[in-house]
Amino acid sequence: MIIGLSIAALLSVGLSGLHIFDSRKLRGMSDGNTLTDGASKQMLRGLLYCQSVFYLTSAAVLLICALKLISGMYAFSLLLFIGLNFGIFAIWNLYVAMLSNPESTKRFYLQAVVLFSVSCLSLFGALTA
Numbered sequence: 001m002i003i004g005l006s007i008a009a010l011l012s013v014g015l016s017g018l019h020i021f022d023s024r025k026l027r028g029m030s031d032g033n034t035l036t037d038g039a040s041k042q043m044l045r046g047l048l049y050c051q052s053v054f055y056l057t058s059a060a061v062l063l064i065c066a067l068k069l070i071s072g073m074y075a076f077s078l079l080l081f082i083g084l085n086f087g088i089f090a091i092w093n094l095y096v097a098m099l100s101n102p103e104s105t106k107r108f109y110l111q112a113v114v115l116f117s118v119s120c121l122s123l124f125g126a127l128t129a
Helices: 002-027 038-066 072-099 100-127
Strands: none
Touching: 002 038, 002 100, 038 072, 038 100, 072 100
16 A cells, blocks of 8 residues: 555646646746737636645545555545545546647556556545555
């Protein structure tokens, strides 16, 4: 369980870095893109930052659960919550990949695989907590 949850924590930190990098790319968007309104850019950037904070918080909780610093009863519910959330994020990324243009679908599929991996590792960690 320690190795699986540690890997899930590292993947979660990587996803957070990816989201922060994506939100920085939003700053450089030209007016030819679909998000021309400044409020839309700000709202999307805020959403990406909130999701990055969730990924970092989840990584911290995964690491704490991997090191068994909290009781198994609490670890079970936290890992179940994190695993289900990452699973929902993976489903949404697959949906966005189906709707997006063909050159960006590989990135969304890869992100969905990473999200699904974190979800599975968290749920398997909950079973052994």
